[in-house]
Amino acid sequence: MTMEQHTYHFDTYPLFAFVPMGKKNKRIRSVGQKVQKGLLHRLHEHVKRKVATLTKEELMKLQAFLDDTEAVLPIPLNKEDELYPYFLKPDQLIWQAFSPMHGIPIYGSSTYSQSYLTLSTEELDHHLDRVIRDYLFCANLALRERHEWEERIFEGFQRHPFVQLAKEKKEVVQAVEKMNHSPLISLLNSPEDLSFWRHRVEIVMRPYRAIPDAWLWGSGCSHEKEMIFHSSTWEIEYFCETCGFVVYYDITKDHVRLKEVMDMERAKKRIATIERQFNEMVEKTPRIVEKIEEIAHAQLSFKPYEGLYDEVLGIKSRMEAEEAPPTVTLYERLRLISLPQVREGSPLLWLSKVSTDTIEPFKPRAILPSVNEDSLTNVREFLEHLRSLSNRRPNDEDEFVAIKGNSLTYKEVEELLEFISRHENEPLHVLIKVFTGKATNAIRTQGLHQEEPFGLLNDWEEKHVVKAIKSIEKDGLLSKLSKGYTLTEKANVLLENGDA
Numbered sequence: 001m002t003m004e005q006h007t008y009h010f011d012t013y014p015l016f017a018f019v020p021m022g023k024k025n026k027r028i029r030s031v032g033q034k035v036q037k038g039l040l041h042r043l044h045e046h047v048k049r050k051v052a053t054l055t056k057e058e059l060m061k062l063q064a065f066l067d068d069t070e071a072v073l074p075i076p077l078n079k080e081d082e083l084y085p086y087f088l089k090p091d092q093l094i095w096q097a098f099s100p101m102h103g104i105p106i107y108g109s110s111t112y113s114q115s116y117l118t119l120s121t122e123e124l125d126h127h128l129d130r131v132i133r134d135y136l137f138c139a140n141l142a143l144r145e146r147h148e149w150e151e152r153i154f155e156g157f158q159r160h161p162f163v164q165l166a167k168e169k170k171e172v173v174q175a176v177e178k179m180n181h182s183p184l185i186s187l188l189n190s191p192e193d194l195s196f197w198r199h200r201v202e203i204v205m206r207p208y209r210a211i212p213d214a215w216l217w218g219s220g221c222s223h224e225k226e227m228i229f230h231s232s233t234w235e236i237e238y239f240c241e242t243c244g245f246v247v248y249y250d251i252t253k254d255h256v257r258l259k260e261v262m263d264m265e266r267a268k269k270r271i272a273t274i275e276r277q278f279n280e281m282v283e284k285t286p287r288i289v290e291k292i293e294e295i296a297h298a299q300l301s302f303k304p305y306e307g308l309y310d311e312v313l314g315i316k317s318r319m320e321a322e323e324a325p326p327t328v329t330l331y332e333r334l335r336l337i338s339l340p341q342v343r344e345g346s347p348l349l350w351l352s353k354v355s356t357d358t359i360e361p362f363k364p365r366a367i368l369p370s371v372n373e374d375s376l377t378n379v380r381e382f383l384e385h386l387r388s389l390s391n392r393r394p395n396d397e398d399e400f401v402a403i404k405g406n407s408l409t410y411k412e413v414e415e416l417l418e419f420i421s422r423h424e425n426e427p428l429h430v431l432i433k434v435f436t437g438k439a440t441n442a443i444r445t446q447g448l449h450q451e452e453p454f455g456l457l458n459d460w461e462e463k464h465v466v467k468a469i470k471s472i473e474k475d476g477l478l479s480k481l482s483k484g485y486t487l488t489e490k491a492n493v494l495l496e497n498g499d500a
């Protein structure tokens, strides 16, 4: 600490270092009036008795903390050189440098809240015990830089038995979390076992989830942390507000405790039990393993024909829904599934490496159509069919849809789409008003009544226009946003071809 330049000494009170408090308070000329001198004398005698009970080493640490050869306690004075009635908290002084041009700034948190001037002898005795204990704790902390303590805290955290257990069981912990969110889990037998397992998982995983990933699996989070000093337990409370995570570091034992007291034997048993119970469910569901084998086999059988199937899917995605041959549907689903190369470890561990967005092919009764000459011929024919469709662009006057005697042509659809592409956030009811030509105030304000398709469908009933828009959406030309619509890739292709 560099308080030296801020302190003043008076021979009468060798244990005190007088500190000017407040921003514009730079120097002290004398100490207090007669009454204050009495108070100071009483305080000094009291501190002297306390100091007599300290070891030599403790005394030297206190003096070193104040950069002082004799004083052990700073006594703040205000601008009038009167006693400031609250002691300075030592955590305001540790690892701090103050400008010699100013006094030590006063914040509400920089001093104790108890005024020492109004205390009885007994109360003052208690208060001084606490204050000197706090100073001793900070004097010990000041022997190292803050970052050194931070390193020790994180190392201590790494040595915590629960963190060690988590690291040892990392694969299991992560597999449990992954399986718990996998769609596959719903296929495990039995539903009762599964709901029991999931209930247990919530209990067992809670302490793992309570620790941020960056702490548990990485080298800690990079947010700024707060340190709160607890001199009564010789602990540093180390707190990340962003993560909402706290650890307590005991500076004498050099170890970290977590907020929650962990029964380590129980924690070890629990993580082993949920792994075992999961594996038992897999054992009770041999069909799921068979299905995974079938899927692996099917993926292999598609390998030589990936080019063909990819081309089909490429064209199909730009076109209106055509009934596709079963192997195309299967291929589309299998593309979303990734299986582990090898099955290592327990069923929990390797099943958690199955990644899938679809559950269909895994269902016990799902029959996977096989890739053979017949199905390949079908797919090739389907591809030809798609190609011929995609080459044939509908004429402007071709009917897109007819609703209750009203006919909507492709040209009109394109006009509606163009409008929507310029007004993606307009909700359905506004689109209806524009297309049927209802110039409400809101529509006028936005100038929508001056746009191209205003009143295009003015002889339509509103509910039929709703149907028309739904059918454009169903055809894959529009996709719904949380508010309004956006054009799909297919719609953009249609518009581009229309311009050509």
Ligand SMILES: [Zn+2]
Pocket: 221, 222, 223, 240, 241, 242, 243, 244
């Ligand atoms: Zn953090």
